[in-house]
Amino acid sequence: MNENLYKYILTVADNSLILGQRLGELCGHGPSLETDIACTNISLDLLGQVRSYFQYAARIAGDGRTEDDIAMLRKERDYLNVLLVEQPNTDFAYTIGRQFLFDVYHLAFLKEMQNSKDLTLSSIANKSVKEASYHTRFSSDWVKRLGDGTDESKERMQNAINDLWTYTNELFEPNEEEKVMIDEGIAVDITKLKDSYYQTVNNVLELAALKVPELKFYQKGGKQGIHTEHMGYILSDLQYMQRAYPDMEW
Amino acid sequence: MNQIQHNVIESMMIAEQNIDEKLVPILTEVSDPEIPVLSIMDMGVVRSAIIENNMVKVEITPTYSGCPAMDVIGDDIKKALRDAGYKSQVDLILHPAWTTDWITPKGRQALEDYGIAAPLDAEADKDVLLNGKRIVTCTNCGSGNTHLVSQFGSTACKAQFQCDDCQEPFDYFKCLK
Numbered sequence A: 001m002n003e004n005l006y007k008y009i010l011t012v013a014d015n016s017l018i019l020g021q022r023l024g025e026l027c028g029h030g031p032s033l034e035t036d037i038a039c040t041n042i043s044l045d046l047l048g049q050v051r052s053y054f055q056y057a058a059r060i061a062g063d064g065r066t067e068d069d070i071a072m073l074r075k076e077r078d079y080l081n082v083l084l085v086e087q088p089n090t091d092f093a094y095t096i097g098r099q100f101l102f103d104v105y106h107l108a109f110l111k112e113m114q115n116s117k118d119l120t121l122s123s124i125a126n127k128s129v130k131e132a133s134y135h136t137r138f139s140s141d142w143v144k145r146l147g148d149g150t151d152e153s154k155e156r157m158q159n160a161i162n163d164l165w166t167y168t169n170e171l172f173e174p175n176e177e178e179k180v181m182i183d184e185g186i187a188v189d190i191t192k193l194k195d196s197y198y199q200t201v202n203n204v205l206e207l208a209a210l211k212v213p214e215l216k217f218y219q220k221g222g223k224q225g226i227h228t229e230h231m232g233y234i235l236s237d238l239q240y241m242q243r244a245y246p247d248m249e250w
Numbered sequence B: 001m002n003q004i005q006h007n008v009i010e011s012m013m014i015a016e017q018n019i020d021e022k023l024v025p026i027l028t029e030v031s032d033p034e035i036p037v038l039s040i041m042d043m044g045v046v047r048s049a050i051i052e053n054n055m056v057k058v059e060i061t062p063t064y065s066g067c068p069a070m071d072v073i074g075d076d077i078k079k080a081l082r083d084a085g086y087k088s089q090v091d092l093i094l095h096p097a098w099t100t101d102w103i104t105p106k107g108r109q110a111l112e113d114y115g116i117a118a119p120l121d122a123e124a125d126k127d128v129l130l131n132g133k134r135i136v137t138c139t140n141c142g143s144g145n146t147h148l149v150s151q152f153g154s155t156a157c158k159a160q161f162q163c164d165d166c167q168e169p170f171d172y173f174k175c176l177k
Helices: A003-024 A033-061 A067-072 A092-113 A119-147 A151-167 A176-183 A190-207 A231-244 B021-028 B069-083 B105-114 B122-131
Strands: B035-039 B046-052 B055-060 B087-092 B146-150 B158-163 B169-173
Touching: A003 A033, A003 A092, A003 A176, A003 A231, A033 A067, A033 A092, A033 A119, A033 B146, A067 A231, A092 A119, A092 A151, A092 A190, A119 A151, A119 A190, B021 B046, B021 B069, B035 B105, B055 B069, B069 B087
Parallel strands: B055 B087
Antiparallel strands: B046 B055, B146 B158, B158 B169
């Protein structure tokens, strides 16, 4: 088994899995019917992408593991998503802020992954990139609406961006397995996406009449499996059925 | 979750549909579970169907990655083929990615008749979803005086619209290229 490739797939896929799970929490709880449906639609796209990734990872593992095992039966330290996506739905501005900060990255990432030497990864990217562009459109629109809206919506949107900003830099720091995969032309060289990411994000914040946070210290660790305190709660929700009823199926 | 396996590499280079003539009538009978009037053949999701040693191999491609209809479609295809006396295997392929261009003219008409506005071309679609241009035609009264309610509708592939003349809410099938 190619351990580096396996871990790299998880590094990419776990972002979509955990963000999809977070968005799924809003099912029936969105602030309006349309946003509720939008968030769960995006969640569904992300989970669909995850299935493609995990089926591929299961093939590489080649030891009988299935996509469900990989999704549901790992321990917290074995999940390699960035810290950003596990942050909670504190209020709608946080949900939108988290989505926006991830979407801008995700779209640029998938565009690049279409050029991967790994044909499965490039195919998944080719499919997902169209979906990510819809997501980016949705979250960018809402950042502008809230930022350039009432005093209250502006304050909340600014607070969310300020709080989440500390998790953005991690998006561009490859973990050890990823570095090997970058050298082999399989992984996206995320270090090269950083400048245009902040440029795009800053442009939208400016249009939204929001301030770009000034920050010198950034959080990291998710891609090494060291997560924030929120992660355990997400996993207990995500894994409950498989833990309570092992091997259950639809 | 394991009914259909994604099978990407083997099918990488098949851009054109490759469907055995004998199988067309059988597959045409299978419909999209979320849009029952629409055959999967008119939807363009069947990319190949060939007979090898009495075994039918079918490849389908999802409209959106998370489309929950794909598992049902896979099962329905197997059932239709079994009823016609064939064993079958259904694989899900991702490349080339599905586009709304693959919906046939007959399929577009079926969508409209069912109350879902058919996708516009990419440019017009952008004008509608981003710039609020009023060019989507109401499926109920035919008026062009309609507005976007939400970019995300009842399923991943649709957006929500409302007609300002007859007030009817309706789905618009988003352009995907």
